[in-house]
Amino acid sequence: MAPIFQDVNLYCLLPELVLLTGAVVLLFVRGAGRGSAALPVAATTVIVALAAVPLLWGERAVGFGGMIVKDNGALLAQALLLITALVSFAAAADALPERKNNGEYYSLLLFSLVGMGIMTAAGDLLVIFLGMEILALSLYVLVGFLKVVRAGMEGAVKYFLLGSVASAVFLLGLALTYGATGSTQLVAFTAPATMPALLPAAAVLLVVGLGFKIAAPPFHMWAPDVYEGAPISVATYISVAPKIAAFVVLLRLAGESAGPGREALTGAFVFMSVAGMAVGNLAALRQTSLVRMLAYSGIAQAAYILIGLPALSAGGAAAVSFYLLVYMFMNLGAFASLAHLSRRRTGTLRIDDLAGLASRAPGHAFALAVFMIALTGIPPTGGFFAKFYVFKAGIQAGYLGVVLVAVVATVVSCFYYLRVVMVMYGEEGGAGLRGLPAGVTMLGAAIGVMVVMTILTGILPERFLQAASAAFPLLAAGM
Amino acid sequence: MTLYHFLGLGLLLFAIGAAGFVIRNNAVVLLLCIEIMLNAVNLILASFARYLYGAEGQIFIFIIMTVAAAEAAVGLGIVIALHRGHGTLAMNRIKDLKG
Amino acid sequence: MAGLSLVFYIGLVVATAVGIVAVSRFLGGKPLTAAKDTPYECGMPPVEMDNAVFPVRFYKTALLFVVFDVEIVFLFLWALVVRDLGWFGLVEIGVFIAILMAAFLFAWWKGDLRWE
Numbered sequence: 001m002a003p004i005f006q007d008v009n010l011y012c013l014l015p016e017l018v019l020l021t022g023a024v025v026l027l028f029v030r031g032a033g034r035g036s037a038a039l040p041v042a043a044t045t046v047i048v049a050l051a052a053v054p055l056l057w058g059e060r061a062v063g064f065g066g067m068i069v070k071d072n073g074a075l076l077a078q079a080l081l082l083i084t085a086l087v088s089f090a091a092a093a094d095a096l097p098e099r100k101n102n103g104e105y106y107s108l109l110l111f112s113l114v115g116m117g118i119m120t121a122a123g124d125l126l127v128i129f130l131g132m133e134i135l136a137l138s139l140y141v142l143v144g145f146l147k148v149v150r151a152g153m154e155g156a157v158k159y160f161l162l163g164s165v166a167s168a169v170f171l172l173g174l175a176l177t178y179g180a181t182g183s184t185q186l187v188a189f190t191a192p193a194t195m196p197a198l199l200p201a202a203a204v205l206l207v208v209g210l211g212f213k214i215a216a217p218p219f220h221m222w223a224p225d226v227y228e229g230a231p232i233s234v235a236t237y238i239s240v241a242p243k244i245a246a247f248v249v250l251l252r253l254a255g256e257s258a259g260p261g262r263e264a265l266t267g268a269f270v271f272m273s274v275a276g277m278a279v280g281n282l283a284a285l286r287q288t289s290l291v292r293m294l295a296y297s298g299i300a301q302a303a304y305i306l307i308g309l310p311a312l313s314a315g316g317a318a319a320v321s322f323y324l325l326v327y328m329f330m331n332l333g334a335f336a337s338l339a340h341l342s343r344r345r346t347g348t349l350r351i352d353d354l355a356g357l358a359s360r361a362p363g364h365a366f367a368l369a370v371f372m373i374a375l376t377g378i379p380p381t382g383g384f385f386a387k388f389y390v391f392k393a394g395i396q397a398g399y400l401g402v403v404l405v406a407v408v409a410t411v412v413s414c415f416y417y418l419r420v421v422m423v424m425y426g427e428e429g430g431a432g433l434r435g436l437p438a439g440v441t442m443l444g445a446a447i448g449v450m451v452v453m454t455i456l457t458g459i460l461p462e463r464f465l466q467a468a469s470a471a472f473p474l475l476a477a478g479m
Numbered sequence: 480m481t482l483y484h485f486l487g488l489g490l491l492l493f494a495i496g497a498a499g500f501v502i503r504n505n506a507v508v509l510l511l512c513i514e515i516m517l518n519a520v521n522l523i524l525a526s527f528a529r530y531l532y533g534a535e536g537q538i539f540i541f542i543i544m545t546v547a548a549a550e551a552a553v554g555l556g557i558v559i560a561l562h563r564g565h566g567t568l569a570m571n572r573i574k575d576l577k578g
Numbered sequence: 579m580a581g582l583s584l585v586f587y588i589g590l591v592v593a594t595a596v597g598i599v600a601v602s603r604f605l606g607g608k609p610l611t612a613a614k615d616t617p618y619e620c621g622m623p624p625v626e627m628d629n630a631v632f633p634v635r636f637y638k639t640a641l642l643f644v645v646f647d648v649e650i651v652f653l654f655l656w657a658l659v660v661r662d663l664g665w666f667g668l669v670e671i672g673v674f675i676a677i678l679m680a681a682f683l684f685a686w687w688k689g690d691l692r693w694e
Binding site for chain 2: 587588591592594595596598599634637641644645647648649651652655
């Protein structure tokens with residue numbers, strides 16, 4: 001059968017094509033600082049790509065002979081990823097040095113967006129791998145972008161080495177899947193296998209390899225070092241975007257699996273979830289650096305989201321995508337608030353440095369407090385309902401033990417999240433950090449929107465949950 | 480020679496790469512271990528393609544090889560920058576970040 | 579049963595891999611003579627230490643070469659089926675080369691191809 005043009009259907013990759021064009025143009029943009037065209041070009045590209053999302057909505061565009069399936073789930077993820085990129089742009093304007101060639105920075109960021117777009121829309125394991133590598137190779141360089149910082153290079157090397165091993169593990173899973181079924185298409189998971197004995201091993205390897213992107217054990221050790229070593233705008237981005245993309249892929253894998261592979265998959269999810277909650281929360285307790293605390297908190301948050309994956313039959317897909325939405329708002333907000341505080345600092349930003357911030361910059365301190373409360377999961381914020389829906393799905397699907405661990409972990413997490421709030425409001429002195437300047441700035445506006453959305457998802461959770469389950473109709477209904 | 484001979488060799492290579500990654504200390508040697516793991520996967524794919532399914536698996540190998548080359552290029556670049564900054568490639572001596 | 583034997587097989591593989599490394603670690607012990615520590619145990623003594631500095635421009639060229647060299651592999655695959663694919667294949671490979679050219683132009687524009 002000879003391939004024809006209709007099979008290719010470039011239309012289904014419209015947002016990726018926009019991003020790719022922008023990224024290539026940005027490679028050739030010279031100059032830095034305020035006068036540079038890099039930031040406007042990058043922001044325009046992302047906004048145009050964002051505008052292409054509603055165009056494709058509801059069409060379920062299929063391209064490349066079924067290797068790309070741009071359904072609503074992929075588009076929802078893409079919208080979230082593009083918004084994440086915009087917020088990290090706002091943080092980058094402050095964090096990047098003036099004299100460096102910033103066109104490459106934004107170009108790499110757009111390339112990583114292309115990779116994630118491909119990952120989330122892939123209908124084939126090999127395409128998922130390609131998307132993952134496009135994402136990973138861009139991020140390896142971005143982590144070490146400020147080469148002069150020794151810690152940055154150290155973070156980049158650790159990220160690169162662990163990431164490469166994770167992709168090798170994923171590839172072994174791919175090879176075993178191919179051996180078992182004779183195909184790497186996701187839909188082939190449910191087909192009768194030639195060598196079914198290989199499927200459990202393949203499923204575990206695929207999930208563990210993807211677990212690197214969400215910082216789930218056993219590939220979680222990179223997170224604190226990378227967040228601390230990378231420029232804060234990159235840390236903002238890495239703490240949210242790859243997790244969204246990887247969770248969408250995991251949702252697809254969990255939705256397509258059947259038979260022996262499915263049991264192994266469930267086992268892997270449960271293990272990664274429990275281990276992540278234990279490691280993340282216990283390590284976060286004894287951190288003095290704010291960024292490292294947030295890194296371990298990110299490991300724990302990903303572990304909570306993982307509970308929803310084996311519970312697809314009980315509405316886990318909607319719960320997971322709702323959690324991802326809220327996680328995006330609160331974690332982006334928290335990191336964006338740090339971006340301004342930690343600029344032009346040589347050392348790390350310690351939690352104690354925040355003392356007295358509430359009296360010097362009440363607005364800024366309030367925003368940070370809202371994000372911390374949301375990350376803990378206390379009611380008036382979306383963080384509460386995100387946890388509530390995931391835990392509910394977990395209990396309904398029969399994972400009471402895991403949910404109990406998660407509840408205990410949540411109680412433990414109060415200590416380190418609320419300590420930040422207490423230091424800001426209860427103590428005086430500190431390092432004399434100044435909050436955001438008065439007036440409208442890009443970063444200030446971004447933080448403001450995140451605060452509003454974090455609270456709004458807590459007030460109208462049903463609305464957002466319905467929107468989320470509409471994006472994954474097959475997963476929500478089919479199980 | 481059967482499929483299982485090649486499969487065993489591939490898995491053995493992968494395990495050696497993984498064990499080396501855990502035990503060794505030099506950043507460049509770690510890069511080599513990763514390459515061993517990737518090529519082990521290639522061997523497994525090739526043997527499945529040869530004994531069971533036909534040409535498709537061999538196309539995968541080309542794609543994986545390309546990605547591995549790109550990864551090696553980025554990795555070597557990072558390692559060179561690391562050596563410039565720290566003056567060493569021993570991973571146990573590179574630990575400014577802690578906590 | 580095929581499944582069980584496969585599990586044994588994988589177990590055996592892991593044991594062998596770990597075993598080889600472990601045995602050499604425990605039985606190997608310290609090098610017997612100082613000569614065992616040199617890069618080559620026989621032949622000429624090395625002229626320079628292995629941590630000698632040499633210009634990074636070799637690396638730069640080599641890295642660029644490796645990447646573009648491997649990308650060219652896809653041209654061979656295309657050449658095998660060029661008659662079956664016809665115009666479609668020609669357009670596709672044209673797109674592929676155009677994307678490669680963008681990367682090449684970037685390397686050129688950055689001055690990485692200059693041998694200073």
